[in-house]
Amino acid sequence: MEIKETRGIVLYNRNYREDDKLVKIFTETAGKRMFFIKHASKSKLASVIQPLTQADFLVKLNDTGLSYIDDYHGSEAYQMINEDIFILSYATYVVALADAAINDNQPDPHLFAFLVKTLALMNEGLDYEILTNIFEVQILERFGVALNFHDCVFCHRVGQRFDFSYQYSGLLCPEHYDRDERRSHLDPNVPYLLNQFQSVKFEELKTISVKPEMKQKLRHFLDDIYDNYVGIHLKSKKFIDGLGEWGNMIRKDN
Numbered sequence: 001m002e003i004k005e006t007r008g009i010v011l012y013n014r015n016y017r018e019d020d021k022l023v024k025i026f027t028e029t030a031g032k033r034m035f036f037i038k039h040a041s042k043s044k045l046a047s048v049i050q051p052l053t054q055a056d057f058l059v060k061l062n063d064t065g066l067s068y069i070d071d072y073h074g075s076e077a078y079q080m081i082n083e084d085i086f087i088l089s090y091a092t093y094v095v096a097l098a099d100a101a102i103n104d105n106q107p108d109p110h111l112f113a114f115l116v117k118t119l120a121l122m123n124e125g126l127d128y129e130i131l132t133n134i135f136e137v138q139i140l141e142r143f144g145v146a147l148n149f150h151d152c153v154f155c156h157r158v159g160q161r162f163d164f165s166y167q168y169s170g171l172l173c174p175e176h177y178d179r180d181e182r183r184s185h186l187d188p189n190v191p192y193l194l195n196q197f198q199s200v201k202f203e204e205l206k207t208i209s210v211k212p213e214m215k216q217k218l219r220h221f222l223d224d225i226y227d228n229y230v231g232i233h234l235k236s237k238k239f240i241d242g243l244g245e246w247g248n249m250i251r252k253d254n
């Protein structure tokens with residue numbers, strides 16, 4: 001068994017036997033691992049095994065079975081995320097996507113940093129729907145999906161009123177719309193924004209502002225992309241899909 005200290009973020013926990021828990025943590029240097037917590041309710045670890053909690057964990061890693069947490073320090077919870085059911089739902093989905101995108105035991109410090117940064121920006125109050133879209137676009141390659149939202153698949157011109165073609169898995173410029181009679185008929189701002197999202201720098205995020213109508217178009221297109229190329233169905237995503245109507249109801253009451 002290997003002992004090491006690593007930053008980690010809790011993906012989820014679940015009950016195991018009477019008072020024990022299994023906790024899945026995405027660690028920065030050892031990838032995703034399942035940890036066994038004995039007598040969880042009485043454990044000093046009780047407060048750091050909640051989803052979305054981050055800490056420096058001192059761990060005993062076992063490559064073939066369960067791992068153990070010896071100690072932790074520097075724990076951090078995202079207060080604003082945890083206090084808002086809307087932000088929390090999107091954060092939970094983003095974390096579930098990261099979980100689905102990588103295999104256990106394989107370090108992915110780049111994705112770890114990206115996830116932590118995305119959650120930190122949600123917690124700062126930046127637009128959680130757009131942050132989620134950016135995360136969805138950038139994590140596509142972890143699912144083995146490489147899409148180019150930059151230039152036409154035929155002539156490679158850039159900066160056009162692009163449409164998307166599933167037949168060619170790429171963009172069509174107006175001159176090449178006719179190559180796919182079942183092209184998507186997107187609002188050209190959708191591929192334009194997705195191209196921005198693919199290469200966005202976090203410092204630029206504070207200046208990105210997207211109107212509700214455009215957000216809906218982005219949501220629909222990304223749902224199509226995920227249906228066609230990724231094909232995962234996360235519970236946390238279904239919850240978000242139902243959140244719209246339900247959210248309008250409680251917001252009116254306020």
Ligand SMILES: [Zn+2]
Nearest residue numbers: 152155173176
């Ligand atoms: Zn073209």
